[in-house]
Amino acid sequence: MENIIRNIALQAREASRKMAKASTSVKNRTLELLCQYLESDKSYIQSENARDVTGAKERGLSDAMVDRLTLSDRVVDAMIEGVRQVAQLPDPVGTIRDMRLRPSGIQVGKMRVPLGVIAMIYESRPNVTVDAAALCLKAGNSVILRGGTEAFYSNQALAKSLQAALEAASLPAEAVQVLPMADRRALPFLLHQEEFIDLVIPRGGEGLIRFVSENSRIPVLKHYKGVCHLYVDADALPEKALAIVMNAKCQRPGVCNALETLLIHKDIASVFLPLAADKLRAAGVVLRGCEWTCSLIPGTDAATEADWPAEYLDLILAVKIVDSMDDAMNHISRFNSGHTESIVTENWSRAWRFIREVDASAVMVNASTRFNDGGELGLGAEIGISTSKLHAYGPMGLEELTTEKFVVFGDGQVRA
Amino acid sequence: MENIIRNIALQAREASRKMAKASTSVKNRTLELLCQYLESDKSYIQSENARDVTGAKERGLSDAMVDRLTLSDRVVDAMIEGVRQVAQLPDPVGTIRDMRLRPSGIQVGKMRVPLGVIAMIYESRPNVTVDAAALCLKAGNSVILRGGTEAFYSNQALAKSLQAALEAASLPAEAVQVLPMADRRALPFLLHQEEFIDLVIPRGGEGLIRFVSENSRIPVLKHYKGVCHLYVDADALPEKALAIVMNAKCQRPGVCNALETLLIHKDIASVFLPLAADKLRAAGVVLRGCEWTCSLIPGTDAATEADWPAEYLDLILAVKIVDSMDDAMNHISRFNSGHTESIVTENWSRAWRFIREVDASAVMVNASTRFNDGGELGLGAEIGISTSKLHAYGPMGLEELTTEKFVVFGDGQVRA
Missing domain, CATH: 3.40.605.10 (Aldehyde Dehydrogenase; Chain A, domain 1)
Known part of the structure; x- marks a missing residue:
């Protein structure tokens, strides 16, 4: 042979x-x-x-x-x-x-x-x-x-x-x-x-x-897997964040650019999270939350350490409330698969810092992770997505x- | 450890x-x-x-x-x-x-x-x-x-x-x-x-x-090695070809972009090769020639099959007379190390064909192989030369x- x-x-x-x-x-x-x-x-x-x-x-x-x-x-x-x-x-x-x-x-x-x-x-x-x-x-x-x-x-x-x-x-x-x-x-x-x-x-x-x-x-x-995060900043517009979360998680949950973990700034969590949880649950999404999330959204399953690196490829979403954008970026850098990372914010300086500092094959501001695709990014057609950096x-x-x-x-x- | x-x-x-x-x-x-x-x-x-x-x-x-x-x-x-x-x-x-x-x-x-x-x-x-x-x-x-x-x-x-x-x-x-x-x-x-x-x-x-x-x-x-060829076309200007051969072989014979095999079109061989052989020998270069070369330049060592893929890194030069540019390109494609390949010619169409069709990290017309260097090519400084194609x-x-x-x-x- x-x-x-x-x-x-x-x-x-x-x-x-x-x-x-x-x-x-x-x-x-x-x-x-x-x-x-x-x-x-x-x-x-x-x-x-x-x-x-x-x-x-x-x-x-x-x-x-x-x-x-x-x-x-x-x-x-x-x-x-x-x-x-x-x-x-x-x-x-x-x-x-x-x-x-x-x-x-x-x-x-x-x-x-x-x-x-x-x-x-x-x-x-x-x-x-x-x-x-x-x-x-x-x-x-x-x-x-x-x-x-x-x-x-x-x-x-x-x-x-x-x-x-x-x-x-x-x-x-x-x-x-x-x-x-x-x-x-x-x-x-x-x-x-x-x-x-x-x-x-x-x-x-x-x-x-x-x-x-x-x-x-x-x-x-x-590429091994896509553990894509969306960080909803303190200065996010809730309606934009909501539309992006729903699209990123629910449009096609079984693909590598679907959202797996939602990170939310503490200052917007009490406003945004109840809205998002209602809409996600209505779409059949199961939430796995940090302690804080569980206290804000009764009935949420408690996330374990296994949830943060998970690529569910399913209607499941890990949710974590963070103290700052630095906390969000540290979480991303720890569990990052190098695939797609997105921030929702109206704040110019934080948007640019996120773009510059986050290490992933596609880093986005105010856009759904689902855009990481050869056709959507303008390549015409794709033969695959690389999450290693060479070539x-x-x-x-x-x-x-x-x-x-x-x-x-x-x-x-x-x-x- | x-x-x-x-x-x-x-x-x-x-x-x-x-x-x-x-x-x-x-x-x-x-x-x-x-x-x-x-x-x-x-x-x-x-x-x-x-x-x-x-x-x-x-x-x-x-x-x-x-x-x-x-x-x-x-x-x-x-x-x-x-x-x-x-x-x-x-x-x-x-x-x-x-x-x-x-x-x-x-x-x-x-x-x-x-x-x-x-x-x-x-x-x-x-x-x-x-x-x-x-x-x-x-x-x-x-x-x-x-x-x-x-x-x-x-x-x-x-x-x-x-x-x-x-x-x-x-x-x-x-x-x-x-x-x-x-x-x-x-x-x-x-x-x-x-x-x-x-x-x-x-x-x-x-x-x-x-x-x-x-x-x-x-x-x-x-990069494994540099087996660099220079093809002297029928339409080469002998004085330019001579200067390039001498520079490519003798300036620093121990480096990877030094010339190792000289290919010469049959129509220019009887004019060019005696000139080149004299000058190369005067510089201490030992020639290893194909049969035809040996008959043109008495006293040349006969090349064996081991000479064509050899990276001498020394004052030794393999020499072969070819019937056509296609023969030269076939020889290069067979023994090519992906490093540096150069043609000497005044013919526009053959020069462009050589540039397009030869597969090497640097393909040159009317220039010494010694130019394949980060400084010379305008990169400022180099950390190495890649002869593999990825990245x-x-x-x-x-x-x-x-x-x-x-x-x-x-x-x-x-x-x-």
Whole structure:
């Protein structure tokens, strides 16, 4: 098996040389062809997907898991629409910035170039196969995809459409490869192909991401979890704070940019907290409060030490009343997952201090944590959100799938 | 020992929070104080350095090694001058770029922030201790330094001056820590502190760098070696090509941006190669040529397969005559170390094709490979050269010791 994996990585590397040279119009044409193939291959893709769904039901997977696995008409259509949007995004490859004339007489700039070969490792949703491949191709890379075992047949079927589109555009089919085995032992071999692979992006549960981080010799961009805080300052406007709390907690509680802990300044707590508690409870949210919160809002569950670092991904909210913004920032810095932190305030100086001093991939003033998303922040589409700081911090779009090399234009200069 | 290392990393993390908030003027004041302390502590530093030098001689280290270890007056003065230059560089922290108003009404930008905690792992030269610490501090980071065992006393002495400067500027002394043990077993423990350390930069021989890459759970920025090529195109001006070859090979043959392989187009070989061979031999360079080269230049050693990937770091040059620029680029892509690649040509289209298609941290036209250096490329000072593509590709200066977070300025916006 090691040889098969090595060969896949080697072929991806070879293909990446051709991808790096492909013009924007050829890459866009490939994506348009992909939309056509996904449309015409739809019934084949769905019949292969049905094999996975049947298998998942037989193995007793939860309804939620089966739902995420299913390529309904709606999901396939959304996948095609996503590819079309990637085709419309500007191509980052080839731009040169910061051209400067140096004292030696050379002109120096930085040119954006593809990373090379990217490995995506993910769990159940087969639509990630197409979303990720489209972004990697547009940025001029090869990609090796390793989806969940439970989506094996779906991913193999989608790979056929992807490779057909590449070939129809005279690009190498090996620019997109889905691992041809469901065997979990393939993963460590893949993570040791540092000679051929430039970046690994794992997407899924904390277990998968830890496994990848601890076993990879290739750089990894990842996020473990999103423990997002909202700090309602003494000078917050209650109605704005309320709208943001409700949106951040309730709009989609199961995602990483949903609110998990609400911090409230003591001077506004007795006004704001009863309002918020009523509305949150009406929306089905269970509160876990600090002692002070419990005394203000009768019937609130007492929070334990396990609540402050918790990523509930559910209609549960930890609530803490703090003495000052410093207390709030200390709490955030202690339990921060590097994902999204937001303050609600009308106070200019505190807003700016929060923006400057809080360490997270997105720091916000008077906005819902739910805005930490590639589309909302203007990246067009995202391949994941990085909560580690190297290379990318926050949503990763096309630009984060590239790097910059120095270019030097001389006329015979030598170093003195 | 694991607990000691963990505690050092934890203290570095705590200190990094204060460093991230330090203003540019406080950071510059620290660097100015450091210059004063290095001056006033000079005799102490040199007496501690003498212990290392004596030890090195006793253990029979080579003269070159002893030379690199010695903190002569000249080296200390250069160190101080280097710190002064870092103080004068613009501070990258706090700049916000690309502020955009999104359809939702939020303003989104990217703010440059320190990375946090950086670990530097290096070999004999103790001046790296001060150079690296100055750059890390200016970029608002904490740094943990782990120099060579043979420079143990020198590095401990330099750490005292560094910590005194931090304290005198009311910054935490733990922002610069030199590991207090010479024990080599400390390194793996350090490389597992991914909870507290954001980046590891190894500098030294290939063995050290491989060890760090294979054992680190923390992202690593590294370069293994520089196998730099110069391609002399059919349309090169011979006198320009000659000056560049001589500079790239002979100015400082022991460094990573020195030329290792010369590729020559067949149409210019019979004119250019005899000229170049004469001049190179006069400078003491030994040629290792392809068959064709050997027939053109009698007395040339025949190159073997081991010569093409070789980083000689010496007055030796591999020479190959190629049929076309495609052959040259194929050779480069096969033996490329991702460091520096240069073409000499007057042909506009081939120059641009070379710039676009060659994959290296610096790609040059009509310029010596020796220009791949932070100072020459305009970064001010460098902490190393990255030949991996994540985060930084090429010389790393202050900007590469920082990252960017998203900042969102709202007025009560929630996600639709």
